[in-house]
Amino acid sequence: MISPQKITRRIYLSTAALLIAGGTLTITFISKKNSTNTLQTPEITTEAPITTSINPEKQQAARAELQNRGIPTTNYNSYLLTAARQGDTELLQLLLNAGADVHHCDPEGYTPLHIAAGNGKAQAVQTLLRAGAAHDLTRRTTGGHTPLHEAAQTGKTTCIAPLLAAGA
Numbered sequence: 664m665i666s667p668q669k670i671t672r673r674i675y676l677s678t679a680a681l682l683i684a685g686g687t688l689t690i691t692f693i694s695k696k697n698s699t700n701t702l703q704t705p706e707i708t709t710e711a712p713i714t715t716s717i718n719p720e721k722q723q724a725a726r727a728e729l730q731n732r733g734i735p736t737t738n739y740n741s742y743l744l745t746a747a748r749q750g751d752t753e754l755l756q757l758l759l760n761a762g763a764d765v766h767h768c769d770p771e772g773y774t775p776l777h778i779a780a781g782n783g784k785a786q787a788v789q790t791l792l793r794a795g796a797a798h799d800l801t802r803r804t805t806g807g808h809t810p811l812h813e814a815a816q817t818g819k820t821t822c823i824a825p826l827l828a829a830g831a
């Protein structure tokens with residue numbers, strides 16, 4: 664049986680090698696019944712984060728588009744959580760451009776990153792990370808879960824590699 668420390672070290676080494684060399688990250692999970700599940704992610708790119716300062720024209724255009732969709736200007740953060748749950752990257756980006764807070768959390772401490780990771784929405788996870796949500800990688804819910812815990816606990820393996828690559 665491999666100890667959790669060895670598994671953690673192997674994941675960190677794989678992630679470090681990926682970040683240095685680029686390419687595809689492969690993680691193999693071995694269950695107690697000796698069955699093996701392998702997670703292989705597409706190549707992870709290290710894109711520059713989306714700037715957090717918003718161009719006023721871009722913000723105005725995003726707000727107008729959201730208003731056309733019937734989303735009230737007073738409630739962007741709540742819609743951000745919903746868009747993360749649904750994996751709607753277009754709506755996420757519009758909300759972020761309009762000024763929604765990427766670090767907003769619900770009363771239980773779930774950020775959009777927690778929600779996207781727990782629902783297996785890998786593209787939404789990447790969108791949120793590029794928007795600055797990497798600061799939420801270690802943020803815990805009231806239940807003590809990080810976004811990585813959410814992805815692993817719910818079996819949403821497609822979100823594990825981007826979270827690890829971002830430093831989780």
